[in-house]
Amino acid sequence: MLGFFFALPNALPADTRAKMPGMFQRTINLGLDLQGGAHMLLEVDLTSVLEQALENEKETIRQEFREADRLRTETIRVDSENDAVIVRLRDAADSDRAFALLRDLSKPVDPTSISQDKTTRVEKLSEKDFRVTITEANIADIQKRTIAQSMNVLRRRIDPQGTTEMTIAPEGDDRILLQIPGAKNVDDIKSVINKTANLSFNMVRKESNNEAAMELARRPGSLSKVPPGAAFYPEEQGGGLIVERRTKITGECLKTSSEGLHPEGNYPIVNFTFNIRCARLFGDLTQKNIGQRFAVVLDGVIITAPRINGAITGGSGFIEGSFTLESARELSLLLNAGALPAKLVIVEERTVGPGLGQDSINAGKIASMIGLAGVGLFMWLSYGLRFGTIANIALTTNIILIAGALSLMGSTLTLPGIAGIILTIGMAVDANVLIFERIREEAHLGRPPVNAIETGYRRSLAPILDANITTLIAAVTLYFVGSGPVRGFAVTLAIGIVMSVFTAVVVARLITATWLRRKRPKTLPI
Template sequence: MLDFPLWKKVSLWLVTLVAALAAIPSIYNMSGGQWPESLPSPTVNLGLDLAGGSHLLLEAESEEVATQRLQNMEEAVRVAMRGAEPRIRISDISTADERLSFLLNDAADIDRARGILEPMMQGQNLVAEWDFEVVDTQRVVLTPTQRGIDNAVNDAMESATEVVRRRIDELGTREPTIIRQGDTRIVVQVPGLEDPQALKDLLGKTAQLEFKLVDENALLQNVEAGIAPPGSQIFPYAKGTPFEGTSVAVKRLGGIRGDSLTGAQAGVNPETNENVVNLQFDQQGGQKFAVLSTQNVGKQFAIILDGEVLSTPVFNEPILGGAAQISGSFTADSANELAIQLRSGALPVPLTVIEERTVSAELGQDSIERGLLAMLIGSLAVIALMIATYGRFGVYSTIALGFNVLMLVGIMAGVLNATLTLPGIAGFVLTIGAAVDANVLINERIREERKRGRRVVAAVENGYKEASRAIYDANITNFIAGVLLFMFGSGPVKGFAVVLVVGLFTSVFTAVTLTRMWVADWLRKTRPSDINV
């Protein structure tokens, strides 16, 4: 137990010093300084309660999911019936009453239509997400099941959460907290951001990009009156466009959605010197865009973003390269913002900010100062008690305590890139207590061994050996609790769990291994006949 060869000493000191040095930038910044950018700077990120920032609660408009599912199923049914051999002709398609119905021109096609539609009506684990019903021998009615709607809303919320995360990451913010709350809500916390307006603007846009053919047969007076021809729909022009205040009719089906985009970059058109967004489609989207442009040369198409028309250019020639460019009176900032939204993906469901809070940096700094003051007072009291009670062994415990704090901060900064919250500071204080508790167990055990008449070396060796068992058992139970908190907790609770778990390893390492090495060196050099412990 007290045998430490040279290679082992060097290894232990190397690990200790590297971890401790990694803590210096974080401690320097927390003390009010500014660590030089030219030097390596692993730092602990501060959470919302310490650095200040913005808290938003977003709620999804889940009704839009059901509407979108009906539209997607309608288009899928049209394509499937058209592609059947021989073709199944249908008419009188309707999405009224939140269900899809259509009329088969030939009642004899019922069985074939059912066979084609059955795979389309099944979702995950072959669960029926649509009910199939035949009315009056020829009308097919597809009604979404509640299970199907719930699955669709859940999938949409999972996708929306990931899109929100990507959009915030594009802003360059560090360690945001983005979690689902309930069935249709998302909590967003961004440390260091005290003006949430730009964030709200970014997250409030669904970024649903569509390319649809303009219905050139629509009468202008009907469009202005809001009357769309059959198979078409009306969209207003966006603000800032040349036709702001007017609308245009576009064909409802057959366009291209922006979900096949692989890239979007803000740029400037060299010919017109206006800000634009350059798009790049994936292979499937590029092929669809090529077919659409080839079949409609000389015709207008509308570029629609979030239900507003940005522009209605003309296909002068087929666009075969899988690339496109959109313009719409953008500024450099708005073009870049749109590019971020398109790169991160469209929100599958609109989100609305229903709660907003801002934590000032001054309040966060006050929390840091009070937390550090509490930790300092507690540490000094513990150090004084340890030295007064255990003498040299108390000094070793105090030094180990200092290395424990430095290693904990260094590992959080350099290895985990973790976020420190106010509960995390509480975790620090708890870690200090755990480390001291380990040393108390060891020292008391050594004292008992001496009272039993063991010699100094035997008493120290047996004290570390026996006490280590109790220390390991206690820390294993704490480790399990910390892992469970991390798995099932969220936000600050996870921050507390990270500090707790990492602190368990550093406190055992410093309180048991390092102090044992120092005591062994002292015993080997001085060979005392008695110890004051």
């Protein structure tokens, strides 16, 4: 009975569904090929990710050597051509200590795995020169994490409420498939994808007040004037500042973000709250740097650079800038979703109109009705009016229960999913055929009707389960191995298999037993 109630909303108008209890308001979601929408294939720029990994490695090495006792370097630079970090010592006598330090910086790629793969490889070029490269295992791990993080960020950006049944899946080693059913404005989606929203809080260097910073502001290309371990970022209102490159306070520290109004000036701001770890870090940072300035950097541009007047230990604050309410809201959504770890390039873009989807739905309905009518006619011709009707009632119940299950699970119905339902219509009567043939054999052996039906159902159960379990295994394999449309087919096929066994073994048997009790026939009309 619950299956009928779950399937019912699909046949009701929207205003009627709204009056039903929450669980019974769900309907089958239509996929991209049925209601139209956007289809995109995105390529992840992994080159920039690996360049950033080398830059991070360089800064880590610089910091470790700076903290090491009497261990000085002459240069630490990134060799982009060979994807390596080159370290040159001042004194060859420190060679062994430096080599040991660099090897200690290499950690296991996956600490939970028994694999001995390390993050970096250290080569000694001479007594004073070393080369640090990122291992292939670490590169593969970085690529995998970048793809996964990009997918999570896209999902949170495009569907922050989790109500859009979009498809997002990896394609190959460096691409992401994105399908958004019902999308009407593709340009808005592309705008969301192209935004990075990299946020960081960096301490302003004292050199920002000297001629070097002014020269960089006039000519940002003269990067040779940037001190080691620092970076120059332009300010939103013009000019620029030199800031510390290394920072532990980034957009990943944000717990929540929301638009709001300044408590005094009544102009738009972006409120933020740090997680517990970063709230402590930010408190320590502001405690140690009272009187200094820190810069809020968004996508390489300094939005604001206030002076620290006291320790900020509450773990929350707000970002000022030239915001409108709309831009503050967009920024808060982007910050909540997180920053994309790499640039995404749209290599393929298609839109599917709802007219094509409606044609697919109509074709699916016609195919389903023809298949249902053909199977029903076959059952009547093969097993007579009485048992043919029982099989057809079970078949109709099976279709309704499939619709109810899809609605309850919130599954998305695609064109391959309709194919799975049509295939299920043909397979659904297999169990009835096995049962009825067995009952016919028992009746021919002279058994009374009750005994023949009881024996037929009991002895048919094992082959029914064997046949359907093997098909169910294939459907489950398709779901976990396949992606996109293949999964849609696998879902409807798996649900159809379970429901067909249930309707044949339980529903059809219940109807048959009720008929037997009422009519008490002397012979079986089969």
